[in-house]
Amino acid sequence: xxxxxxxxxxxxxxxxxxxxxxxxxxxxxxxxxxxxxxxxxxxxxxxxxxxxxxxxxxxxxxxxxxxxxxxxxxxxxxxxxxxxxxxxxxxxxxxxxxxxxxxxxxxxxxxxxxxxxxxxxxx
Numbered sequence: 552x553x554x555x556x557x558x559x560x561x562x563x564x565x566x567x568x569x570x571x572x573x574x575x576x577x578x579x580x581x582x583x584x585x586x587x588x589x590x591x592x593x594x595x596x597x598x599x600x601x602x603x604x605x606x607x608x609x610x611x612x613x614x615x616x617x618x619x620x621x622x623x624x625x626x627x628x629x630x631x632x633x634x635x636x637x638x639x640x641x642x643x644x645x646x647x648x649x650x651x652x653x654x655x656x657x658x659x660x661x662x663x664x665x666x667x668x669x670x671x672x673x674x
Contacts, residue, residue: 553577553663555585555646560668563636571631571668573646580604580622583648585629586661587620589670591642596658599644602629603652613639636672643667 559571573585586601600620601609608620619632629646647661 553583553648555648555663555665557644557646557665557668560644560670562671562673564674565637565672567636567672568632568634569636569670571633571644571646571670573629573631573665575627575629575648580624580627580629583650584652584656585620585622586647586649586656587629587631588645588647588658588661589640589642590645590667591639594642596645597642598656598658600631601649601656609654609656633670636670638672641670641672644670 554576556574563569581604584603587599588596589599590596599611599614602620602622617635622629645664645667647664649661651660
């Protein structure tokens with residue numbers, strides 16, 4: 552059974568950086584698209600970035616140029632490098648898997664979800 556476990560969240564000052572990890576077990580990353588989502592209090596879950604099996608990435612408009620998604624097949628792990636963090640980046644960050652290959656995604660396209668990791672950007 553596919554499982555995803557996020558880590559790396561924490562408290563960081565505006566302008567700082569964090570790297571989130573999504574460790575995948577039960578299956579190889581080679582067959583799934585992995586997405587990072589975030590959800591702030593009182594807001595809907597937002598798609599941040601995706602990475603396909605061939606390494607093609609997409610990023611939401613609010614994080615373009617600041618966040619980078621990557622994958623390490625040997626470790627079966629997907630990363631989200633977050634730079635120049637802003638208070639609006641605060642939220643719980645989730646990773647999830649999708650069996651679909653699309654140019655755009657909705658949350659319903661993703662099957663399994665991790666438990667989430669909290670990111671707080673504040674001075």
